Amino acid sequence: MPRIVVFDEFGGPEVMHVVEEPVTEPGAGEVRVRIEAFAVNPLDQMMRAGASPAPVPLPHARLGVEGAGVVDALGPGADGLRVGDPVVIAAIADAHVRGSYADYTTLPADQVFPRPAGLGVTDAAAIWVAFSTAYGALVEKAGMRPGDHVLVTAASGAVGRAAIQVARQIGAVPIAVTRHAARRDELLAAGAAAVVATDRENVVEAVHRHTGGAGADIVLDLVRGPGQLELLRAGRPGGTLVAAGFLDPRPTPAPETPQLTVINYRGFEHTLDPAVVRRMAAFLNAGVRLGALRPAVDEVFALTDVVEAHRRFEKGLHGGRKIVVEL
Incomplete structure (x- = not known):
């Protein structure tokens, strides 16, 4: 059964736990992504701690605003992608519902873009935000x-x-x-x-x-x-x-x-605008191809160690580099 990281109360890293749930079928214009890795972001920590600028309904809130994976299923009208395509998730504004801390997530198709050639899954998970x-x-x-x-x-x-x-x-x-x-x-x-x-x-x-x-x-x-x-x-x-x-x-x-x-x-304000996302993706593709753009990655954790990943983030041990969790 696919795994999802959720939290039912606000607090420290220990409030997160892994549950198993069936996958959600993509609706019209949506794509389901099998997540291969995601990065820990300040917004994730703020949501979990109850300090997010936007309300986070409890219980059973999810986390994760970025990640990388493979297209697993397409809904009607989800054009430009194929099952099996490696992709980067551009933005998850409603991370408490669709967060990337999971084996799968379902998103609007215009919120993912093809993974730049030559970019490994760890870097791809850490590059977007x-x-x-x-x-x-x-x-x-x-x-x-x-x-x-x-x-x-x-x-x-x-x-x-x-x-x-x-x-x-x-x-x-x-x-x-x-x-x-x-x-x-x-x-x-x-x-x-x-x-x-x-x-x-x-x-x-x-x-x-x-x-x-x-x-x-x-x-x-x-x-x-x-x-x-x-x-x-x-x-x-x-x-x-x-x-x-x-x-x-x-x-x-x-x-x-x-x-x-x-x-x-x-x-x-930009990552939910498909036209700007296309420009951003083109810029990233060019930079990765030229070797000019590459995220700085700290440690890589397994999903079962997501609590430790957040503890490392909160202690500042990552030195500004991205902490990545691979599934």
């Missing part, structure tokens, strides 16, 4: 262009690392921000043109030094909170700040005289 968030924020929202100086906060995290690679593929100049100077060499190796370590440097001064005094054309704020005011001062007047993260739970103060356009971004 981070890279689609980075692409959506920098390309779709901020209009990033070749030559732009792009300041990336929380650069050691999954989205930050993806943003560095996305900027490089476009021809922009990524400047990574990290709290720890010990991360400098790692981020330079990941593709950052320069690294600003806030335990040793002032962000505004360092960014102006790296940009010839102009400031960053685009700031990707994956943290928010009070520190955003300093990031605004590091940007070029007339530039853009995209707030796409939520790592700092403190309120983000509004600037008195903003010199940058501030855009609040949530990935689902």
Whole structure:
């Protein structure tokens, strides 16, 4: 019998448990995917803990917003795919109902796309959320262009690392921000043109030094909170700040005289738009083919060890890399 990870109450990793249920037949325009692997995401942890920005009905809630697998069945009108096709899941907005922490899930056909050639199942399971968030924020929202100086906060995290690679593929100049100077060499190796370590440097001064005094054309704020005011001062007047993260739970103060356009971004506004998903998938395919885009993966767990996978995530032992569970 197929397995599904569910939780009946909010709490720590131990509230998750595996149950067995029959598969669901795909309806009109839907596809059933046999999941081969999924990645652990911050939203999964927030849903499980009861801190999700959207309500999660209990009991028997599912988890998982991304994953990779194989098309198992097609509903009427699900065109463009065939049974047996390897695919990546683009977005699961209603993860509490269709989550990827399962042997099978059924989704609208436009929420999956063919797996890029040369991408193994582990990387395929870990690539979508981070890279689609980075692409959506920098390309779709901020209009990033070749030559732009792009300041990336929380650069050691999954989205930050993806943003560095996305900027490089476009021809922009990524400047990574990290709290720890010990991360400098790692981020330079990941593709950052320069690294600003806030335990040793002032962000505004360092960014102006790296940009010839102009400031960053685009700031990707994956943290928010009070520190955003300093990031605004590091940007070029007339530039853009995209707030796409939520790592700092403190309120983000509004600037008195903003010199940058501030855009609040949530990935689902694009990943539920089939036209944007097609652009994202094309960009990922090109980047994977060129060897320019690749997720950083931490440990790989079995489904029976999903509780331990979440514990590792909560302790921060993954160092910003993606934790993957294979089925």
